[in-house]
Amino acid sequence: MSDTPEDSEATETETLVDAGKDKYLGVQEKRELFTLLGRAHTMEIIHVFVREPGPWRFNELRRVLDISQNTLSARLSELLEAELLTRQSYDEIPPRVEYQATRKLIDLKPMFQHLSEWAEQYDH
Template identity: 55%
Template sequence: MSQHEREADWSGLLSDIDAQIPPAEGVPEARSNEKSDLLTFLGSAYMLKVLHEFVLDPGPWRFNELRERLDVPPTTLTNRLKELTDAGLVVRESYDEIPPRVEYTATEKLLDFRPVFGCLGIWVEKHGWEEVRSEAPEES
């Protein structure tokens, strides 16, 4: 499937979701392309895993603590932390020490993802992930 076809699928999915969920009072409706961009951002390798760890424990975290805890390849973790920092979801604090020390802490913006993970947890409790995985057709 091409990038254009994937984006069209996301756009159609978002339209279906929008039709089913009424907007929350006082919350502006996000534009479709913003939602698509967010889903692309969240779909990066290990992104949800890293976000979830910060939601569970906002930090501060050192790089090696996160790497060991999450079992994420170092280059991938570096990229995800940079993206999260650039997006204002994580603050990177560098200390002028020898050896150098860098810590990462979740921002309030990232912590606002808590309800998203709560909803995912409710969904898993209701449907069970192993059940869903066993029903999915195998990719060829």
């Protein structure tokens, strides 16, 4: 079997695509991330953790964010699943649970800074 220029180009393209798989999210992963970020109160919660990574107790977050218990619980679960937060529970009475930002979430800080600058520039 001989290598034609077309075969060589296809191999180079496949190599670039394969190399990029580790670095970039696929369409499905991006869709899931943007869906999560677009859910009610998710950006507010992330913003709190970007400013102060924690640990945060559930009721502290409720007071700061003024979000219903059910919604906050659902969003925190989704952020845990996305590995943006960690959850630590302590065997105490009353039970104590703390949430903390992961490196993955903290790395979003520049994005929030840029969004804030953009919003100020365009009065949003």
